[in-house]
Amino acid sequence: MIQGERLWQRLMELGEVGKKPSGGVTRLSFTAEERRAKDLVASYMREAGLFVYEDTAGNLIGRKEGANPDAPVVLVGSHLDSVYNGGCFDGPLGVLAGVEVVQTMNEHGVVTHHPIEVVAFTDEEGARFRFGMIGSRAMAGTLLPEALECRDANGISIAEAMRQTGLDPDRLPQAARKPGTVKAYVELHIEQGRVLEEAGLPVGIVTGIAGLIWVKFIIEGKAEHAGATPMSLRRDPMAAAAQIITVIEEEARRTGTTVGTVGQLHVYPGGINVIPERVEFVLDLRDLKAEVRDQVWNDIASRAETITKERNVRLTTERLQEMAPVLCSEVVKQAAERACKQLGYPPFWLPSGAAHDGVQLAPICPIGMIFVRSQDGVSHSPAEWSTKEDCAVGAEVLYHTVWQLAQGE
Ligand SMILES: CSCC[C@H](NC(N)=O)C(=O)O
Numbered sequence: 457m458i459q460g461e462r463l464w465q466r467l468m469e470l471g472e473v474g475k476k477p478s479g480g481v482t483r484l485s486f487t488a489e490e491r492r493a494k495d496l497v498a499s500y501m502r503e504a505g506l507f508v509y510e511d512t513a514g515n516l517i518g519r520k521e522g523a524n525p526d527a528p529v530v531l532v533g534s535h536l537d538s539v540y541n542g543g544c545f546d547g548p549l550g551v552l553a554g555v556e557v558v559q560t561m562n563e564h565g566v567v568t569h570h571p572i573e574v575v576a577f578t579d580e581e582g583a584r585f586r587f588g589m590i591g592s593r594a595m596a597g598t599l600l601p602e603a604l605e606c607r608d609a610n611g612i613s614i615a616e617a618m619r620q621t622g623l624d625p626d627r628l629p630q631a632a633r634k635p636g637t638v639k640a641y642v643e644l645h646i647e648q649g650r651v652l653e654e655a656g657l658p659v660g661i662v663t664g665i666a667g668l669i670w671v672k673f674i675i676e677g678k679a680e681h682a683g684a685t686p687m688s689l690r691r692d693p694m695a696a697a698a699q700i701i702t703v704i705e706e707e708a709r710r711t712g713t714t715v716g717t718v719g720q721l722h723v724y725p726g727g728i729n730v731i732p733e734r735v736e737f738v739l740d741l742r743d744l745k746a747e748v749r750d751q752v753w754n755d756i757a758s759r760a761e762t763i764t765k766e767r768n769v770r771l772t773t774e775r776l777q778e779m780a781p782v783l784c785s786e787v788v789k790q791a792a793e794r795a796c797k798q799l800g801y802p803p804f805w806l807p808s809g810a811a812h813d814g815v816q817l818a819p820i821c822p823i824g825m826i827f828v829r830s831q832d833g834v835s836h837s838p839a840e841w842s843t844k845e846d847c848a849v850g851a852e853v854l855y856h857t858v859w860q861l862a863q864g865e
């Protein structure tokens with residue numbers, strides 16, 4: 457039913473927006489690149505025969521009316537923003553597959569009981585500010601006004617960034633969906649891991665989404681001369697940071713299910729011949745079980761305290777964001793299972809180590825996800841890749857899943 461070639465062409469065209477000479481895509485929220493991406497996707501949505509609008513959080517939405525326009529809407533989509541130097545599938549595949557699904561329905565005169573809305577959520581990745589999922593948090597009504605004071609590396613707040621793109625942050629709460637107005641949320645996404653590739657399957661059904669915490673570590677010591685300061689007299693925050701990052705790896709490995717990463721580290725003042733005054737880094741810690749993740753965090757925090765006391769440096773930690781693990785709903789999983797069987801693909805269930813907007817929507821509606829195989833499991837990199845065939849299979853499974861959810865009462 458769906459047109460795999462059209463989906464692929466749109467994916468490749470959108471992938472050029474924000475592409476850097478490195479071949480990676482950088483499309484941060486509330487930037488000119490993201491605006492260009494939204495304008496391009498809005499044009500696809502209009503080609504698909506959708507009513508296109510943006511809500512007050514900047515979420516781009518294309519609506520296909522239902523036989524009963526007052527029935528709760530079936531939401532399908534993902535995000536268009538990226539990490540720094542990312543790939544062209546993480547996010548865009550889910551949005552463009554959603555457009556492909558409703559365009560195919562319109563082209564075949566398919567009318568569903570429920571309206572369907574394709575959504576491109578604002579800032580899922582959290583690459584620009586200290587937390588992510590701004591658009592889906594706003595839609596769920598959980599984004600507090602004070603969160604908009606959070607600033608990026610250039611000191612620009614979310615509120616200012618919104619104003620720069622023509623949005624009024626004071627109106628953001630209007631993006632919240634009233635309880636009972638969303639029947640379900642379904643997202644197609646690349647797996648970003650290698651489980652499907654190991655299983656030799658193009659698609660999988662997501663059982664649950666891992667819960668994460670992002671914690672900023674600030675370690676303050678004493679800036680001194682690298683050559684004239686004996687090792688025994690130093691209060692070196694970099695050496696402490698190195699020891700703590702090694703502890704993070706040790707503690708995360710211990711459970712076999714937890715993952716701990718430090719991908720961002722800043723050194724002040726940053727001179728080759730200067731023992732640093734301050735070192736800052738952010739821990740990304742995740743597990744499918746909150747209690748396991750939190751126990752690992754407690755162990756890391758306790759050992760970090762001991763290390764910094766022994767080294768006579770000052771440790772401050774700041775929790776930037778926290779998301780509880782979320783289980784996908786039976787109603788969506790079963791619809792996806794029927795879709796796989798209908799299309800001749802063995803249903804295969806797997807968890808998501810990556811976080812997704814469905815985590816934010818889970819309190820207001822049933823959520824579910826379908827994964828498409830990632831080549832070598834690579835994501836958040838220019839090497840991120842899925843084949844045209846696998847993307848088409850994913851979109852086909854999404855079509856039959858959304859169709860079932862939008863038909864029933
Ligand atoms: C704001 S949390 C970051 C979300 C991001 N999601 C994906 N799919 O890469 C991640 O899992 O890193």
Ligand SMILES: [Mn+2]
Pocket residue numbers: 539546581836
């Ligand atoms: Mn991502």
